[in-house]
Amino acid sequence: MVTKLLPANLIEKLQAQLGQDSVVTEVSRLEVTSRTCIPYREVPDAVVYPTSAEQVQAVVRIAREFDVPIWPVSTGKNWGYGEKTACYPGGITMILERMNRIWQVDEELGYAVIEPGVSYKQLNDYLKEHGSSFWADTAGTTQYASVLGNALDKGRGLTPYADHFGCLCGMDVVLPDGRLLETGGGPQGNNQIRHTYKWGVGPYLDGLFAQSNLGIVVKTGIWLMPAPECFDFAAFEYTASEEKFGAFIDDLRKLVFQGALRARPHLANDFAMMCIFSQYPHDLLSGARFLSEEAAAAWRKQYGVARWTFGCGLYGSPEEIKFQKRAIKQALGRYGLIRFVGMAIQENWRGQVFRKLAQLGNKLLGKADAFYEAMIPAINLFRGIPTDFFVRQAYFKSYNEKPVGDIDPARDQCGFIWIGPVVPFTSKHATQALDLAKPIFKQHEFDFFVELIVESARSLILLAGVFYDRNDPDEADRARAWYQDMHDAFLRHGYPTYRATTMKMADALDQNPVAKDMLASLKQALDPQNLIAPGRYGTPTRERR
């Protein structure tokens, strides 16, 4: 069965430009492709897989001719944020995963030029195979996620190059009129600095294509991090009393300002750690919908998990590493246990011995083997080496066991959803944000899952998430209500989210009417038919025609 909602000659034109294989209209395939983890999903009328900028331009021109909207995604692996679904039913979904060329890696100037289909794994493998002296940052998500897609949605990594959008420099963008824009000022076609100098001449336009629908980015430069002379890794567990948490946050900020902490760690709460180490203990629920304080404490104790845990790469010369270790010990020693375990990744005998000792040490500290198993993947994340080890947590509640390979929680119908309000990096704001979040979890009967992501020395992202059963309409309703309440409560306190899920995109800028109007004017100017991702991030929606 194929969809009947689009004119046959539109489909024919798409097929003529892209090839049969790259235009999908079978209802069953559309259904699978548009599956989500979030409690929201729309099915498109067609999915297209262009392989080049020219094909993207052709699709835009055809869509314009037939006045059909296009929802572009890179690979759509932003699990828990919206995946491949549009924020409206029907239309054409454009998946750019087959545009996966690495055009260039500049070993002198430290950048790569990539297409939207290039994954973290592919970029990292490429660098390693070519003996590059640069590292790519990676996100904590699947290694098959799009580097470009994540960056455009302001995703975050863990190394000093964690600000993915900030590392983009010089884009090729297909505009809604089908023309190809080279950002970075010019001269078009011969701009030697478009991947080395961000701001170009005149207004800086790249920002218009982040979390937006003003164009389709089909290629970008992205800065790579020079491999440091030395690397180490600090593992930290918060063991101090709760009332010291504020002081801990302030001391952590000072470390970041000082440059003693150059990575961008995630401080995971106990439940967030347990999602990695375990399956959900349904047997401990005793009829409730979330774990009681006592049940959670027992479960936590069984694994030896602290209230807060983070790991963090150290980078630099021997002198710099020495300083970083000294400063971290001085600042954080009073709040918990710090272990420097970077040696674990060494492939020589020292590494072997270290790993054995670490395993033994864990046991002596009463920690589950899972701690040890997570160590190497965790350290590697801070070296830009992606992994699917952690993203398996998506299966933590909905399945009996996490899968080993071929992870696709959207396809496999794992239900979870993220929200990431940004808060100033101070004790006052961090504790206020946690105090705000906790009762909302309780009210909607979800377990309290939160990570504090060090965005910079100035901001934290409070990443909160719930796991729910997609097949239970009540659970899905609760998940939606939880999201709405979190969103509203944080906005009321002046903490906007760093990204929006597709299900709540249309109101992303409601709280800033002047910005919303301005953006609508820009959208109208560049895309008068409202063809590209209508409604994305607060721009006007369009009626289905």
Add this chain to the structure above:
Amino acid sequence: MVTKLLPANLIEKLQAQLGQDSVVTEVSRLEVTSRTCIPYREVPDAVVYPTSAEQVQAVVRIAREFDVPIWPVSTGKNWGYGEKTACYPGGITMILERMNRIWQVDEELGYAVIEPGVSYKQLNDYLKEHGSSFWADTAGTTQYASVLGNALDKGRGLTPYADHFGCLCGMDVVLPDGRLLETGGGPQGNNQIRHTYKWGVGPYLDGLFAQSNLGIVVKTGIWLMPAPECFDFAAFEYTASEEKFGAFIDDLRKLVFQGALRARPHLANDFAMMCIFSQYPHDLLSGARFLSEEAAAAWRKQYGVARWTFGCGLYGSPEEIKFQKRAIKQALGRYGLIRFVGMAIQENWRGQVFRKLAQLGNKLLGKADAFYEAMIPAINLFRGIPTDFFVRQAYFKSYNEKPVGDIDPARDQCGFIWIGPVVPFTSKHATQALDLAKPIFKQHEFDFFVELIVESARSLILLAGVFYDRNDPDEADRARAWYQDMHDAFLRHGYPTYRATTMKMADALDQNPVAKDMLASLKQALDPQNLIAPGRYGTPTRERR
């Protein structure tokens, strides 16, 4: 005499809103105010000095009513780039120097919130008076220049926070329709992270207001640098042979990538150094318009100036400073003389002794006293302490002696003009750029003045300048022709300039027609009457009505 070119009731309305004192129409004052250093100038019909965002909004609304363009400048001290002149005759020039409030300095989160009239001196004085643990970056220009204006025009500083535009976070902008935009997503009026998190929700809009005319920025957050635990200063003089210069550039880049060189130094060529140390030796010209190789060499030798010189702050913990010194010595020792002279700024007896020794050392090395006099101001620039010591070079050719106080080269009719093409930070591009520039100076009979500014690990700005006699029409013509030839030659090689002078603004984006068209669409959408700075940075000009 007052200008008759604007309707009397327009002037009356402006005066009613701003006060008599803030609306200037006397022809003689308009003439003085619009003076420039560049060989181009237009006289406005009126100059207004609003003191608040509300007054800026009022002026915009009045200008719209009368359909008169507004050319906004912060303080207009961008000497050699365009000063306060518009790129068209007449209209209203809006000078924001009386909007000079420092709204806030956040000592936890390291930012200030300032208006366009806040100068480097004012911000630095404020921080010092309040015992701040943060430093403001400063530009090499006058201490009375606008922090915000320089940042919006992508000006550069010298510390690790040298990227002035990159340090802006969260703006208030008066849009062409008179509304006030708060960037940073929202919630408007209560966004706790607008000065701590750059990207906000949805597209990043701040970039639209850099080198542009889409709005008037009336307030901004700007990030401040945490004062380092230790500070030192490296002074370097290039003494190796010319053929080693390429290798030197590559080694310098590696130091920046490594983080051993965190400042953003300017590598000054011999002539650029001499402008600081001396007056122009008119007596050595012997009839020519620029110094012969021999005359320049003799003059240089007299002062003990090397082919290339730079100074550079070191920042960090004791361990980090140790590393930086080691790495700089290792990498650059083979190319010249390195001296670490940070101790010179200490106010204790060690500092005193060090200064005496430095003075003596200079003499022994055959260097002029001017070297010693420049040392403290140079070091201070790398601590964010502004100075008028170096900007006095503007008077180097046109006057017999540099003034001590009250420097205003535009008012005093010093003729000079800058152009700053950006090149990738490699030996190949740096030498090609120098080889490109040198013959153009010779062709137009100017002395070869060039600085290589370390923009980042990835780009250099080749800052080139000429000094000319504004009262000599032939010299002004030669300066204009030099600028045009430099501009064209560098663009032809793919090296666009980091900013445009007002006299060549209208063609700033000619080499990127898609970007130029897109920007014209955005301008049309936000400013359909083309009221705000028409023609700035490649947007459409307008006819005088």
